[in-house]
Amino acid sequence: MNQEIRIKTKHFYAVLVILGFLLIYSLSSNNGCDSDGQSSPNSEFAAAGGREAFLLNQKGPTIYAITPTYARPVQKAELTRLSQVIRLSPNVFWVLVEDADHGSELVANLLRRSGLEERSVQLFAKTPTNFKLQGKDPNWLKPRGVEQRNKALDWVRRELAANGGRERHSVVYFMDDDNTYSSELFGEMSKIERNKVGVWPVGLVGGLMVEKPVLNRDGIVLGFNSAWRPERPFPLDMAGFAISSDLLLDNPQAQFSYEVERGYQESEILRHLTIVHEMQPLANKCTDVLVWHTRTENPKLDAEKPLVKAGKRSDAGLEV
Ligand code: UGA
Numbered sequence: 001m002n003q004e005i006r007i008k009t010k011h012f013y014a015v016l017v018i019l020g021f022l023l024i025y026s027l028s029s030n031n032g033c034d035s036d037g038q039s040s041p042n043s044e045f046a047a048a049g050g051r052e053a054f055l056l057n058q059k060g061p062t063i064y065a066i067t068p069t070y071a072r073p074v075q076k077a078e079l080t081r082l083s084q085v086i087r088l089s090p091n092v093f094w095v096l097v098e099d100a101d102h103g104s105e106l107v108a109n110l111l112r113r114s115g116l117e118e119r120s121v122q123l124f125a126k127t128p129t130n131f132k133l134q135g136k137d138p139n140w141l142k143p144r145g146v147e148q149r150n151k152a153l154d155w156v157r158r159e160l161a162a163n164g165g166r167e168r169h170s171v172v173y174f175m176d177d178d179n180t181y182s183s184e185l186f187g188e189m190s191k192i193e194r195n196k197v198g199v200w201p202v203g204l205v206g207g208l209m210v211e212k213p214v215l216n217r218d219g220i221v222l223g224f225n226s227a228w229r230p231e232r233p234f235p236l237d238m239a240g241f242a243i244s245s246d247l248l249l250d251n252p253q254a255q256f257s258y259e260v261e262r263g264y265q266e267s268e269i270l271r272h273l274t275i276v277h278e279m280q281p282l283a284n285k286c287t288d289v290l291v292w293h294t295r296t297e298n299p300k301l302d303a304e305k306p307l308v309k310a311g312k313r314s315d316a317g318l319e320v
């Protein structure tokens with residue numbers, strides 16, 4: 001009899017322990033549900049395109065990505081590609097500057113449909129006719145993007161001054177509309193320190209597979225491996241550096257110019273801001289290539305020309 005009671009008591013305690021475990025388990029999995037519901041900004045949900053992906057993330061420095069752009073058949077395709085990498089990079093604020101005398105419907109539509117309206121601005125600045133490439137001019141004849149980038153720099157400097165000035169650390173990057181950018185690059189740019197210009201390799205540029213900073217053993221930038229005009233003070237591509245915003249506020253004269261020789265736009269702005277040895281190497285000590293200077297072929301539209309003449313264009317009523 002006594003033994004029977006002891007066994008029953010044992011069973012009772014065993015059931016109690018199991019119930020206790022079940023209770024703890026159900027409480028902890030409920031918590032999981034709640035936190036999923038709130039979705040932290042860094043969750044996979046955001047990366048997959050939740051609401052947070054469209055809004056500026058105030059945690060790291062804001063990266064002002066300045067993109068000159070101009071109307072041509074491939075414009076929407078190029079900007080679609082860019083808008084999608086920017087969506088994946090919540091610290092980026094996109095400063096689009098059209099080479100035109102007013103903002104276009106195409107760009108406004110693109111910003112709206114990509115969901116980036118709240119972290120972008122649509123500006124315009126037309127390149128003066130004497131500096132604009134004409135018909136069959138080779139693309140290197142005149143500098144591109146000067147007017148637009150200077151307009152954007154004005155806008156960014158004013159924006160910075162109105163929003164905390166030197167107190168707030170931001171980064172400025174010049175992003176062509178036709179290059180190819182990995183979203184990882186923006187993570188690297190977030191590491192740029194105050195008063196620094198960050199540098200990294202750029203693929204497929206200057207006649208090389210990769211143009212890159214050359215570092216010494218201590219990770220100091222000694223120079224660049226450039227083959228094209230290596231005598232330039234900063235022989236690197238526009239896509240290969242980004243600037244801490246305080247340098248731009250402290251040096252209001254730093255901008256682009258029509259007065260300089262071909263290939264000297266990068267040196268023109270950087271000469272006011274830094275020296276080669278003080279640049280901050282990023283992208284895994286400059287061994288990762290996270291941006292490529294791709295150029296898009298001009299599409300052949302031979303069959304479109306007679307249609308346009310006959311008033312029957314294939315894109316009537318469509319935005320391509
Ligand atoms: C290279 C560099 O990557 C550019 O950053 C630099 O401005 C250019 O050389 C230069 O030295 O001027 P590249 O591919 O040859 O670039 O130039 P594009 O991509 O044709 O133009 C650079 C930017 O200017 C693009 O964002 C493009 O949309 C814009 N652009 C070009 C205009 O706004 N208007 C134009 O008439 C032509």
Ligand code: MN
Binds near residue numbers: 176295
């Ligand atoms: Mn280009």
